[in-house]
Amino acid sequence: GLESAPLTLLKQDLVLEWNPGCFIHKQLCVDTLQASAVKVNIQTALLGEQSEVATDTDDNADDNANPQDNELILPISINLDKAELARVNVTVNDTHYNASTLNGSAFWGESGLKVEYLTSTGLEVILPLDEPSPSEAKDDNDDQWAMADLPDVYMPFPLFVKELVADKSLLQIGQRQDLFEHIDLAGSYIGYNISLSQLNVSHTYGDANLIGDL
Numbered sequence: 001g002l003e004s005a006p007l008t009l010l011k012q013d014l015v016l017e018w019n020p021g022c023f024i025h026k027q028l029c030v031d032t033l034q035a036s037a038v039k040v041n042i043q044t045a046l047l048g049e050q051s052e053v054a055t056d057t058d059d060n061a062d063d064n065a066n067p068q069d070n071e072l073i074l075p076i077s078i079n080l081d082k083a084e085l086a087r088v089n090v091t092v093n094d095t096h097y098n099a100s101t102l103n104g105s106a107f108w109g110e111s112g113l114k115v116e117y118l119t120s121t122g123l124e125v126i127l128p129l130d131e132p133s134p135s136e137a138k139d140d141n142d143d144q145w146a147m148a149d150l151p152d153v154y155m156p157f158p159l160f161v162k163e164l165v166a167d168k169s170l171l172q173i174g175q176r177q178d179l180f181e182h183i184d185l186a187g188s189y190i191g192y193n194i195s196l197s198q199l200n201v202s203h204t205y206g207d208a209n210l211i212g213d214l
Contacts, residue, residue, distance in 0.1 A: 012037040027077045037087040042072060044093055044156045072156040077109040095153050096126040112158025112190075123166045123183075127151055129174030150214055152192050159189040179204050 015034035022029035083104050090097040100122030106115045129151050151173065166183040180201050187196040194214040201208050 008039075008041045010037075010039040011035045022079070023076075027079055029079045029081075030083075031081050033080060033083040033085070035085050038085050038089070040090045042090075042092045042156065044072065044154075073110070074108060077107070080104075080106050080108075092156065093154075094128040096124070098122075098124040098126075108157075112160060115159070115161045115164070117163045118161065118165070120164075120166045121168055123169040124172070125170070126172045127153055127174075150194070154192055155189045161185060161187055161189075 013034075013036040015032065016030065017032040019029040019031065083102065083106075085102045086100065088097075088099040088102045099120045102118065102120050102123075104115060104118035106113060106118075108114070127150070164183065164185040166185070167181070169180040169183055171178045171180065180203050182200075182202040184198060184200040185196065186198040187194065189195075196211055196214065199208075199210040201210075
């Protein structure tokens with residue numbers, strides 16, 4: 001079923017304009033992609049399970065599995081010139097990325113997903129976190145900046161963002177929620193490492209400008 005697939009994609013009211021000639025170069029060239037709802041579910045552990053079945057590994061392989069062994073590699077490259085999407089829901093393992101609207105341009109090839117530009121409204125990034133005790137949570141959340149102690153979340157493919165502009169966004173880490181009226185971002189996300197060449201945010205605590213690694 002869909003629940004047991006390593007990668008699932010559901011969409012509504014899909015409009016797709018593409019160039020079949022790109023298949024000669026092992027590419028899917030999409031001129032326009034529109035949808036009123038999109039749901040993507042990526043489970044890298046299931047990718048690893050399929051590999052284990054194929055190679056007849058032992059029953060304890062899951063206990064020793066390395067996230068880097070479960071990288072998501074597409075069979076062909078995808079060149080997306082223009083996307084206009086609504087009600088977007090993307091799940092990568094236990095991490096959720098949602099948006100009311102999402103417009104952008106990107107290329108996904110052997111070296112990863114390269115986003116030329118991305119604009120969004122109602123963006124939500126929801127990260128799982130082992131919850132501290134109630135007393136620790138109260139002490140930490142009173143003074144801690146939202147991005148001061150991000151959990152280690154593995155990205156199963158290299159992600160490069162040239163320009164992201166997001167309005168009315170939410171970052172949720174565990175039970176903590178932070179609201180951002182506006183975000184300008186450029187950077188990369190490779191493995192566990194987030195590198196920012198530009199981050200300008202308008203947060204409920206105030207405005208901030210950041211450059212560096214997280």
